[in-house]
Amino acid sequence: MRTLLSAFPDTNTMSHNIPPRILGLIPARGGSKRLPRKNVLPLAGKPLIAWTIEAALGSASLNNVVVSTDDAEIREVARNHGAEVLERPAALASDTATSLEVLLHTLRTLASQGEHYDLVVLLQPTSPLRSSADIDRAIDLLRERQADAVISVCETDHPPKWSNTLPDDRSMAGFYRPGVRETRSQDLPRSYRLNGAIYIYNCERLLRSKSLDMDDNCYAYVMPRERSIDIDFEIAQLYLNRSNQGILP
Numbered sequence: 001m002r003t004l005l006s007a008f009p010d011t012n013t014m015s016h017n018i019p020p021r022i023l024g025l026i027p028a029r030g031g032s033k034r035l036p037r038k039n040v041l042p043l044a045g046k047p048l049i050a051w052t053i054e055a056a057l058g059s060a061s062l063n064n065v066v067v068s069t070d071d072a073e074i075r076e077v078a079r080n081h082g083a084e085v086l087e088r089p090a091a092l093a094s095d096t097a098t099s100l101e102v103l104l105h106t107l108r109t110l111a112s113q114g115e116h117y118d119l120v121v122l123l124q125p126t127s128p129l130r131s132s133a134d135i136d137r138a139i140d141l142l143r144e145r146q147a148d149a150v151i152s153v154c155e156t157d158h159p160p161k162w163s164n165t166l167p168d169d170r171s172m173a174g175f176y177r178p179g180v181r182e183t184r185s186q187d188l189p190r191s192y193r194l195n196g197a198i199y200i201y202n203c204e205r206l207l208r209s210k211s212l213d214m215d216d217n218c219y220a221y222v223m224p225r226e227r228s229i230d231i232d233f234e235i236a237q238l239y240l241n242r243s244n245q246g247i248l249p
Helices: 048-057 072-080 099-112 132-145 203-209 233-244
Strands: 022-027 064-069 084-087 119-122 149-155 192-202 218-223
Touching: 022 048, 022 099, 048 064, 048 072, 048 132, 064 072, 064 099, 072 084, 084 099, 099 119, 099 203, 119 132, 119 203, 132 149, 132 192, 132 218, 192 203, 192 218
Parallel strands: 022 064, 022 119, 064 084, 149 218
Antiparallel strands: 119 192, 149 192
16 A cells, blocks of 8 residues: 555645546445345456456556455455455444545545545446546546546436426326427437446545535536446346457447
8 A cells, every 4th residue: 555645735736747646445335235245246257346446456547446344255355356445434334324424434544544645536336337447537537627526427318308207196297398299309408417437526625525515616527328337237247248248349
């Protein structure tokens, strides 16, 4: 693990010529209600979390890759695949623990050990198809824009104007939004959604504000939909198998 002794700089002082100190953080608790043990379940021949660790280690921009976990098996898998491990307190591994709490705990713990970072890149294991190049390009975007945050998105499958709520009786009365019936889908503006793959934050502002609300200086890194799958094992497994067979580009 590298010892990074720089202070947390203000965003405006971060130079294009001096590379920022960047931490890749992979949060991976042991519990999961929807899909038990999901972080270590095999996906195309290796544990789910291994895909994210390998993408992070392949990045040319990250100074260190740390997995924050409360789980012994995840710790072993993380170390076996080359990541550092940070013990997460049980209180931060509950269903109610937030990403912000995990981020702050990680940055403060590492700072107490003499390791300080300018940027932190949060990489969720449930997005196994994001690449090392995606991580580097998102970091480049943040530096180019002198932003406080960059968050990955992808284009939606369908225009949001085609969607609406339904009453209990499933009546379609009022379902169509004004002008939708008269507009071709290709003439509607493009829309985007969060894809959960990459979240980059300026550490100084994060520690000072104790908030992920950085919308005033936050930019979107656009990823293709095929690399934006937030894990559905059947879909991801099918994609990876077909890709390995050379069926997909």
